Amino acid sequence: MGERVAIIGAGQTPHRSRRLDVSAPELIDEAVQAALADAGLEPDGIDAIVVGNMEHFEGIHLSDLWAVEGTGGVGKPHLKIATGGTTGSSLAQAAYYLVAGGMFPTVLAVGWERLSDSEGETTTGIVTAFDPIYERPTLAGAVSGLAVMACQYQARTGVRAEEAALVVVQARENAARNPHAHLSKAVTVPEVLASPLLSSPLRYLDMCPTSDGACAVVFTSRPGARRAAWVRGVASRHNHTLLGDVAEGAHDYINTLEQAAADAYGQAGIRDPRREFDVVEMYEPCTWAALEWAESLGLAPRGHAAALWADGTARRDGDLPINPSGGVLCANPIGATGLVRVAEASAQVRAAAGPLQVDGVRTALVTGFGGSFWSEVMILGSEA
Amino acid sequence: MGERVAIIGAGQTPHRSRRLDVSAPELIDEAVQAALADAGLEPDGIDAIVVGNMEHFEGIHLSDLWAVEGTGGVGKPHLKIATGGTTGSSLAQAAYYLVAGGMFPTVLAVGWERLSDSEGETTTGIVTAFDPIYERPTLAGAVSGLAVMACQYQARTGVRAEEAALVVVQARENAARNPHAHLSKAVTVPEVLASPLLSSPLRYLDMCPTSDGACAVVFTSRPGARRAAWVRGVASRHNHTLLGDVAEGAHDYINTLEQAAADAYGQAGIRDPRREFDVVEMYEPCTWAALEWAESLGLAPRGHAAALWADGTARRDGDLPINPSGGVLCANPIGATGLVRVAEASAQVRAAAGPLQVDGVRTALVTGFGGSFWSEVMILGSEA
Amino acid sequence: MSDLKAPIAVRCTPELVYNYAAGRYGSLFLQGLKEGRILASRCRRCARTLVPPRLACTGCFGAMEDAVELEPRGELLAFTLVAFPFLDPFTGIQRPIPYCYGMVRFAGADNTFQYFLSEKDPAKLRVGQPVRAVFRAAAERVGEMADLLYFEPGIGG
Amino acid sequence: MSDLKAPIAVRCTPELVYNYAAGRYGSLFLQGLKEGRILASRCRRCARTLVPPRLACTGCFGAMEDAVELEPRGELLAFTLVAFPFLDPFTGIQRPIPYCYGMVRFAGADNTFQYFLSEKDPAKLRVGQPVRAVFRAAAERVGEMADLLYFEPGIGG
Numbered sequence A, B: 001m002g003e004r005v006a007i008i009g010a011g012q013t014p015h016r017s018r019r020l021d022v023s024a025p026e027l028i029d030e031a032v033q034a035a036l037a038d039a040g041l042e043p044d045g046i047d048a049i050v051v052g053n054m055e056h057f058e059g060i061h062l063s064d065l066w067a068v069e070g071t072g073g074v075g076k077p078h079l080k081i082a083t084g085g086t087t088g089s090s091l092a093q094a095a096y097y098l099v100a101g102g103m104f105p106t107v108l109a110v111g112w113e114r115l116s117d118s119e120g121e122t123t124t125g126i127v128t129a130f131d132p133i134y135e136r137p138t139l140a141g142a143v144s145g146l147a148v149m150a151c152q153y154q155a156r157t158g159v160r161a162e163e164a165a166l167v168v169v170q171a172r173e174n175a176a177r178n179p180h181a182h183l184s185k186a187v188t189v190p191e192v193l194a195s196p197l198l199s200s201p202l203r204y205l206d207m208c209p210t211s212d213g214a215c216a217v218v219f220t221s222r223p224g225a226r227r228a229a230w231v232r233g234v235a236s237r238h239n240h241t242l243l244g245d246v247a248e249g250a251h252d253y254i255n256t257l258e259q260a261a262a263d264a265y266g267q268a269g270i271r272d273p274r275r276e277f278d279v280v281e282m283y284e285p286c287t288w289a290a291l292e293w294a295e296s297l298g299l300a301p302r303g304h305a306a307a308l309w310a311d312g313t314a315r316r317d318g319d320l321p322i323n324p325s326g327g328v329l330c331a332n333p334i335g336a337t338g339l340v341r342v343a344e345a346s347a348q349v350r351a352a353a354g355p356l357q358v359d360g361v362r363t364a365l366v367t368g369f370g371g372s373f374w375s376e377v378m379i380l381g382s383e384a
Numbered sequence C, D: 001m002s003d004l005k006a007p008i009a010v011r012c013t014p015e016l017v018y019n020y021a022a023g024r025y026g027s028l029f030l031q032g033l034k035e036g037r038i039l040a041s042r043c044r045r046c047a048r049t050l051v052p053p054r055l056a057c058t059g060c061f062g063a064m065e066d067a068v069e070l071e072p073r074g075e076l077l078a079f080t081l082v083a084f085p086f087l088d089p090f091t092g093i094q095r096p097i098p099y100c101y102g103m104v105r106f107a108g109a110d111n112t113f114q115y116f117l118s119e120k121d122p123a124k125l126r127v128g129q130p131v132r133a134v135f136r137a138a139a140e141r142v143g144e145m146a147d148l149l150y151f152e153p154g155i156g157g
């Protein structure tokens, strides 16, 4: 049902720890201009704009108002999306629905964040996203939320910290080719294991950074002759208010991802995800999450995802490259992060990924994570 | 283009200065249950939910996460909309688009706010919605922003404060019939003129209150045999980041409203708004705004809207009733306020407005206001 | 436009006050803590039992009309030791570290409850361990979350 | 669920710090204030002139590549006297009241600029009045908005 929808262009800023040379609208404008150029469009070729960040990180409480000069949205249909970590993937889904619904032929999705503006107090900001009475007293943001998940995963599977560490070792190798990446210095397993403990079992190098950056992606029902990545599946599963309801004891912590994947795979006719995807751009906020969630996505049997990284399968030249961009572990401008996954995967499908290009990509899997262990999945393909 | 969309039910909480007896999700649930009952639906009859507030008023920075237990949104497609004062009208527009696009047959829009949770510091919250470098130093929230507009209107038209005061005198008369209204005590013109100065020329009784409350409205493409208010026109105009760009000197301060009205009137075939509308539910945050904006809507010639209130036209038994509910001047749970206008207007069209019912309503005009003098317009009719 | 020689940043340190209504169900729970009791809500439609109690059932969106008291003990399903510094949004100053918290399933509940643990060495904790709730002395309890001090490893652990 | 006898509210007073990058155009403007100058940006495509200067033209979304200096005077298009108390988000304490601000169109600009007025009696102000910008003494200017003290009524007013 609905129009078929293609991605025909994307743009990113370099993601950095502090972009003091640009204001927020200027930062956004960098990504928007790059996306318009990549899509071969002028501003008047955009029919509507969806823009997102998490406004408490900047303390600007109408961030769409603030951003409008950077997006080119003055006088256009303009919608802000802010769903926490999933903001970027929600932007992509909203843009998809707006185009698929037939009312806006071409929609620009714009995600951004300036985490440096809150002087590194990202955890404080994240804590204020949760219930003030029951969960704020204990929660230490995404770090401790993910640590609890990792504890449960470790207890269930017996996977060791050195196995999880391989995820960031490989991510940094990939990021070394990515000019947009925030962190691209090589790290080793012993360095990961010796890095400071944040929240057991998570150490500093297990966790994603906080970045300033922006990303924009053009969705259209009228790609004409342009190289297109077609949206073949879209699914979102948000769940409960309280983390205590999320953690009630499914066989995986984040069953929203398994549910969203099943929905999207059904739409795209994917039966064997391990074989049918040519590349994955996964939202992996920490090393342990990459392992559990690869299993939730059906890329490895339960308890055995570590082998994907250990045996080379997930390498950029492996059988199923996972995050050839370096992923969230190497750049995390939160409101843009999920959209960067879409931008990278669409570039792979469009054979426009430059130094990051994986050979012969026809089908790509994209995920988003956020909120109270919310999950979003998008599948892109070279054919509609 | 798109599916025809009807409103088949709506629910509100009573709007009060402090609802300490319910938490935010419980407050929301009151409105949701009322809307489902009014529409004759069970929760499983809702295909998607759009929910909105302005999260900085509660300091809860994933308000859709917090609200989900109240909306019944667990596991459903679920989108947060937060556009400042326009939040409620944006919710209605988003729900309309989701249904019109054909992908979700029935969508529930839910708006809410608990302004008492920030201990009355609503102005502080609103200031943080504006540019931190250029406009926060001077701005005193919506109060001073609207005062500047009123100053310009007064200078241009010569309208006197006692003429503007009639707007709230009539609003309170109407609110006396409305069990949901926050303020329903009668006031007189001398009382308005003697009330404390907030920001010249606005006095305390010229300005809307801050309330705790919630509202929910059901939009569907499948009304069946239910009484329906059909959406016949939808338009939104958001503009610039800086108020200094807004105020650059059009003949009316808020030319977004004139533009949005022209767009929506075109969709609905409205040529003579003064004659063709049977009732108006206008977002009037202050008395002076009601005057200027009635002119922007074409309900009176420029500079002459005060006559609508002076000669009885705008009374609930007048020729063009404006805000028979009492309007924003009598209840203002910000994230719900624009949606309350839609709820009230749809009830009028559905002949379901009870003690507020105006005789023979076939066509209703609804507006929303917010942001940097943003405007939204929706037209409802008894026929599709 | 000229080159950027000296980029400027503008500082703002807002201090805001929020006062969150616990509402009917939350007030019941906090009042229960004052009495040293753990209160939950039960759904008549799907029999789900949830703590803290709330209006709408997470399983079926039904109204949870029955309050039930749970034994103050349960099973530890996951835990973490928080060791990094950050500003506590309740106070604006750094939260004392290190501290442990975990997800506890009360006996008879369907969900888990996130709260502090007494033990500060994660090596001494294990998933599946029984734990019990420890309250402030009765005279010091005021009807707030902090009336519940922490969970501590229980017998059988 | 039992009746609600004593509703409970939970207080939270977060204190947060933000440090906003002015960026290339904003830094130019603030540096200009330090020098006692009003700098604007001009669009090559549509000739619009805007103050403060910014990257993207509000008229055509073109890049505003030219900086221009404006005379420090203009016309008062609207004004208000703020007389009610509220917490200033810059400081967390009450902003000093009363104060006047207005919308000023600089000579040569297309938009208006919102800033303080020296006059505190609105009866002495009128729409259309000429005003001029008054700066801090040169030695005290540091490159921030407060380097511009206010607008005061000018000759011809």
Ligand SMILES: [Zn+2]
Pocket (backbone or CB within 6 Å): C043, C044, C045, C046, C047, C048, C057, C058, C059, C060, C061, C062
């Ligand atoms: Zn139930």
Ligand SMILES: [Zn+2]
Pocket (backbone or CB within 6 Å): D043, D044, D045, D046, D047, D048, D057, D058, D059, D060, D061, D062
């Ligand atoms: Zn221009």
